[in-house]
Amino acid sequence: MKLETLNFDLVVVGAGPAGLTAALLASNAGLQVAVVDEQAAPGGQIFRQPPATFNAPPSSAFATYPFGKKLLEQARSNTRIHWYYSCSAWGVFHPAKGGVQLAIVEGEHARLLDCKKLLIATGAYDLPVAFPGWTLPGVMTAGGVQTLLKSQFLCAAQRYVLAGSHPLLLLLAGQLLDAGAQIQEVAIARPRPQIRELLAGWRALPGHGRMFVQLAGILLKLWRKKVPLRFSTIVTRAQGRDAVERVTLSDVDAHWAVKPNTERSVEVDGLAIGYGLLASTELARQAGCSVSWNPERGGWVVDHDDTMRTSLPHIYVAGEPAGVAGAEIAHCEGRLAGASIVAQLMPDQASQTSSAHRELKRAKPFADTVARFFAPRLDALARLADNGTLICRCEDVTAGQVCDFLKTHPHVSSVNSVKLACRSGMGPCQGRYCQHTVAQLVASERGIAITDTGTYTAQAPIKPIPLTSLALVEPD
Numbered sequence: 001m002k003l004e005t006l007n008f009d010l011v012v013v014g015a016g017p018a019g020l021t022a023a024l025l026a027s028n029a030g031l032q033v034a035v036v037d038e039q040a041a042p043g044g045q046i047f048r049q050p051p052a053t054f055n056a057p058p059s060s061a062f063a064t065y066p067f068g069k070k071l072l073e074q075a076r077s078n079t080r081i082h083w084y085y086s087c088s089a090w091g092v093f094h095p096a097k098g099g100v101q102l103a104i105v106e107g108e109h110a111r112l113l114d115c116k117k118l119l120i121a122t123g124a125y126d127l128p129v130a131f132p133g134w135t136l137p138g139v140m141t142a143g144g145v146q147t148l149l150k151s152q153f154l155c156a157a158q159r160y161v162l163a164g165s166h167p168l169l170l171l172l173a174g175q176l177l178d179a180g181a182q183i184q185e186v187a188i189a190r191p192r193p194q195i196r197e198l199l200a201g202w203r204a205l206p207g208h209g210r211m212f213v214q215l216a217g218i219l220l221k222l223w224r225k226k227v228p229l230r231f232s233t234i235v236t237r238a239q240g241r242d243a244v245e246r247v248t249l250s251d252v253d254a255h256w257a258v259k260p261n262t263e264r265s266v267e268v269d270g271l272a273i274g275y276g277l278l279a280s281t282e283l284a285r286q287a288g289c290s291v292s293w294n295p296e297r298g299g300w301v302v303d304h305d306d307t308m309r310t311s312l313p314h315i316y317v318a319g320e321p322a323g324v325a326g327a328e329i330a331h332c333e334g335r336l337a338g339a340s341i342v343a344q345l346m347p348d349q350a351s352q353t354s355s356a357h358r359e360l361k362r363a364k365p366f367a368d369t370v371a372r373f374f375a376p377r378l379d380a381l382a383r384l385a386d387n388g389t390l391i392c393r394c395e396d397v398t399a400g401q402v403c404d405f406l407k408t409h410p411h412v413s414s415v416n417s418v419k420l421a422c423r424s425g426m427g428p429c430q431g432r433y434c435q436h437t438v439a440q441l442v443a444s445e446r447g448i449a450i451t452d453t454g455t456y457t458a459q460a461p462i463k464p465i466p467l468t469s470l471a472l473v474e475p476d
């Protein structure tokens with residue numbers, strides 16, 4: 001059977017701030033646009049909404065990012081765009097006739113979307129950190145805990161420790177307190193900010209007062225509830241019989257190296273880990289777009305020029321896959337990518353690229369300051385795993401197995417070789433959970449830079465899909 005194929009000027013993957021902004025701009029200019037997202041509604045991670053039947057008040061994120069409310073209203077009322085919600089994009093193909101072909105699946109139903117331009121705005125996901133006990137029930141990423149709260153008003157536990165270094169952790173602390181959860185401690189790995197650092201960060205303030213007001217509100221909430229906020233502190237172990245019951249916290253130095261004899265134990269039934277985000281680049285890498293290593297911006301990020309075009313002429317990128325930088329930059333990059341695509345496909349239209357460039361330039365200093373301030377020490381985090389710690393939870397591969405393999409195969413220096421031999425990265429998550437830990441193990445065992453360890457090859461399907469839908473695909 002031949003698959004249903006549909007034709008568009010532009011297909012956007014991701015209905016977060018970046019993808020929505022680009023799609024609406026292109027559609028308003030007269031292009032035929034389709035948007036694909038795994039979620040059931042627009043908004044991406046930041047503007048994730050509960051079901052309409054919950055009659056919930058508007059998202060608190062609209063107070064910090066007022067553009068979000070308008071964006072969602074416009075998306076909901078736009079009937080010219082083809083919206084493919086609850087659909088996963090799992091492969092990009094390059095047909096001989098030109099353009100790009102995107103394979104998507106909704107349940108068991110697969111489709112191919114032909115387009116002149118493809119915009120990859122797939123966002124980011126929580127940086128997974130492997131340490132003894134991290135696979136116990138009750139240990140979750142900050143984004144995971146927040147997703148349950150935002151989408152279902154569900155608190156996964158009652159007594160939390162929050163550990164990490166990303167601002168999302170503080171946001172989550174405020175949301176958990178509002179939801180009635182108890183927080184035993186917020187453990188931040190970086191050292192307490194120095195006055196000099198705070199003064200340097202002050203330069204990023206203009207135009208971002210709302211974020212500082214939000215931060216001050218959260219700190220006040222923590223103070224009122226007497227929640228300890230400790231810097232230079234890291235979680236080294238989670239323990240419990242069937243689920244997490246206690247966590248071990250230790251002091252760390254400025255490089256996040258654990259100081260001996262500083263361990264202490266805290267009783268919990270929930271641990272939220274938030275050391276940062278990784279750019280979601282699987283689709284772009286599977287398509288063949290080149291990537292570069294940028295540890296402050298989410299690891300491997302998609303290369304692009306100043307029009308947001310990737311190394312492939314028909315594929316653009318915007319938002320977190322181009323470098324993790326928050327919702328405001330995602331919005332600006334979406335506008336720039338949308339304007340650039342319109343300028344390419346409709347050269348007669350007045351171009352909006354210059355104003356989009358100016359907007360992006362204004363937003364950058366704040367994003368740069370935040371990235372510098374909260375950058376995770378990936379090398380130190382990888383050292384938290386001991387030999388028995390599972391690093392690939394899909395294929396049950398431990399850190400010890402990878403290290404033993406590296407010791408007995410001294411010629412191996414790439415994560416892909418480790419994947420082939422140890423199976424780490426071959427499971428349903430396609431390495432999203434283990435790639436960066438494996439890369440750090442290879443880099444430290446061989447004494448090479450992380451950039452020299454490469455990335456796992458991203459293969460279609462980049463997401464688990466039913467075999468029936470794969471059998472139907474006959475790309476041109």
Ligand SMILES: Cc1cc2nc3c(=O)[nH]c(=O)nc-3n(C[C@H](O)[C@H](O)[C@H](O)COP(=O)(O)OP(=O)(O)OC[C@H]3O[C@@H](n4cnc5c(N)ncnc54)[C@H](O)[C@@H]3O)c2cc1C
Nearest residue numbers: 014016017018037038044045046089123143319320327330
């Ligand atoms: C779990 C989580 C929670 C966050 N919460 C906040 C917050 O509360 N406040 C804040 O300031 N920042 C938050 N962030 C940071 C957030 O990434 C940015 O602020 C902002 O949402 C980035 O916008 P974006 O458009 O680049 O990506 P996103 O908003 O992440 O949108 C990307 C969209 O692409 C979709 N997608 C990805 N891959 C595929 C695929 N293969 N097929 C189909 N759809 C796909 C996703 O479902 C998602 O809706 C969060 C990040 C994460 C990971």
